[in-house]
Amino acid sequence: MNVVMLLYPNMTQLDLTGPFEVFSSVKQFNVHLVWKTLEPVRDTHGLTILPTVTLQQSPQADILFVPGGPGQLALMEDQQILTFLRQQAEGAQYVTSVCTGSLVLAAAGLLSGYRATSHWLSLEQLAYFDVEPVNQRVVVDGNRVTGAGVTSGIDFALTLLGKIRGPEEAKMVQLRMEYDPAPPFVGGSPASAEIELVDRIRTTTQVFQQQRQAVSEKVAKKVRK
Amino acid sequence: MNVVMLLYPNMTQLDLTGPFEVFSSVKQFNVHLVWKTLEPVRDTHGLTILPTVTLQQSPQADILFVPGGPGQLALMEDQQILTFLRQQAEGAQYVTSVCTGSLVLAAAGLLSGYRATSHWLSLEQLAYFDVEPVNQRVVVDGNRVTGAGVTSGIDFALTLLGKIRGPEEAKMVQLRMEYDPAPPFVGGSPASAEIELVDRIRTTTQVFQQQRQAVSEKVAKKVRK
Numbered sequence: 335m336n337v338v339m340l341l342y343p344n345m346t347q348l349d350l351t352g353p354f355e356v357f358s359s360v361k362q363f364n365v366h367l368v369w370k371t372l373e374p375v376r377d378t379h380g381l382t383i384l385p386t387v388t389l390q391q392s393p394q395a396d397i398l399f400v401p402g403g404p405g406q407l408a409l410m411e412d413q414q415i416l417t418f419l420r421q422q423a424e425g426a427q428y429v430t431s432v433c434t435g436s437l438v439l440a441a442a443g444l445l446s447g448y449r450a451t452s453h454w455l456s457l458e459q460l461a462y463f464d465v466e467p468v469n470q471r472v473v474v475d476g477n478r479v480t481g482a483g484v485t486s487g488i489d490f491a492l493t494l495l496g497k498i499r500g501p502e503e504a505k506m507v508q509l510r511m512e513y514d515p516a517p518p519f520v521g522g523s524p525a526s527a528e529i530e531l532v533d534r535i536r537t538t539t540q541v542f543q544q545q546r547q548a549v550s551e552k553v554a555k556k557v558r559k
Numbered sequence: 560m561n562v563v564m565l566l567y568p569n570m571t572q573l574d575l576t577g578p579f580e581v582f583s584s585v586k587q588f589n590v591h592l593v594w595k596t597l598e599p600v601r602d603t604h605g606l607t608i609l610p611t612v613t614l615q616q617s618p619q620a621d622i623l624f625v626p627g628g629p630g631q632l633a634l635m636e637d638q639q640i641l642t643f644l645r646q647q648a649e650g651a652q653y654v655t656s657v658c659t660g661s662l663v664l665a666a667a668g669l670l671s672g673y674r675a676t677s678h679w680l681s682l683e684q685l686a687y688f689d690v691e692p693v694n695q696r697v698v699v700d701g702n703r704v705t706g707a708g709v710t711s712g713i714d715f716a717l718t719l720l721g722k723i724r725g726p727e728e729a730k731m732v733q734l735r736m737e738y739d740p741a742p743p744f745v746g747g748s749p750a751s752a753e754i755e756l757v758d759r760i761r762t763t764t765q766v767f768q769q770q771r772q773a774v775s776e777k778v779a780k781k782v783r784k
Binding site: 382513 | 576583611658711729739742747748749751757759
């Protein structure tokens with residue numbers, strides 16, 4: 335099976351590297367990291383990763399995957415990328431994302447009519463695209479499988495692996511990765527966090543989130559036509 | 560604060576990319592990815608990352624960090640790397656690792672007399688180096704902070720961040736990363752996993768684990784002299 339994972343400038347690297355760890359440890363999966371060129375791609379915080387194939391070189395994806403991050407805004411208006419995703423999605427067994435990667439899939443028209451999730455700060459923006467936002471860590475709707483914010487990528491990938499290769503193989507990967515998480519603090523989601531901290535994050539990200547919303551609204555008008 | 564994270568061929572990338580996501584999101588932290596050259600470094604499963612500094616260019620670490628992975632065996636006998644780690648550790652506030660990175664620190668003599676952890680398959684090998692193996696996800700002993708296998712890197716980094724910048728800042732990072740894990744299966748540690756799956760992993764990794772043990776025994780003799 336070919337796993338085609340999109341890389342792009344200013345992505346959030348853990349959205350991708352979490353699922354990469356799961357998928358790349360499966361013998362039957364060939365993982366490809368795809369971008370426009372083979373030049374190094376820098377994430378939003380300075381981790382630079384090399385693509386393994388260009389858009390043109392990419393094999394047909396069995397699993398198509400898009401991570402999130404601030405760079406997602408540019409992708410939502412990038413016709414070359416949106417066309418690539420649409421073409422790949424036609425032949426893919428699963429069309430998937432983590433974090434705000436779901437907004438890119440939505441911008442390509444690939445989530446219309448589906449239920450999906452995203453990072454909690456951006457979840458509601460899915461509704462612009464005729465997508466039902468679901469406040470859940472991993473959402474499976476037909477062959478669309480989406481994960482919530484950043485770290486949910488590990489839960490997402492193990493869930494998908496369990497569907498494809500069966501629970502036993504997914505459990506083996508989970509055990510090899512020693513995935514027995516023990517967050518040192520309570521409050522990893524808005525539901526469990528102190529309301530003051532949720533508010534502070536909303537305030538400090540407000541300007542960027544308004545930009546993101548403006549792009550979503552603008553692009554959604556074209557998608558819904 | 561300078562966070563100096565060692566990259567090396569055949570590391571396990573998530574050991575590093577989990578903590579990178581935490582540390583790189585903190586304004587007061589400058590994260591450096593260090594290796595012998597600036598050439599791309601390929602992890603054990605095909606993710607290729609660019610170093611940001613060479614050993615010679617590296618600033619003095621405030622946090623010194625070593626990830627694990629199969630490539631750790633070669634590092635344990637690499638005098639250039641062991642010397643670098645010893646020199647850096649002298650001026651560092653924290654000397655840290657995830658997974659079998661602790662065996663590299665031990666090989667450099669940096670964990671002698673301390674309590675520490677490692678991946679569950681390799682935990683007992685720490686004892687060769689006069690280190691007390693602790694079966695715990697994150698172990699803090701003085702300024703030595705070690706994490707268990709692979710995914711524990713996220714718990715490790717949030718714990719360390721909480722110590723350095725206070726729990727509130729660590730909680731903010733946790734919430735932004737939506738770290739509210741929900742493993743899809745029970746059994747992410749040998750204590751909770753089906754015994755048959757634990758045995759199967761022990762069997763399939765036996766040859767490599769014997770190599771790892773032989774290197775640990777050999778290197779430990781020199782360290783204990």
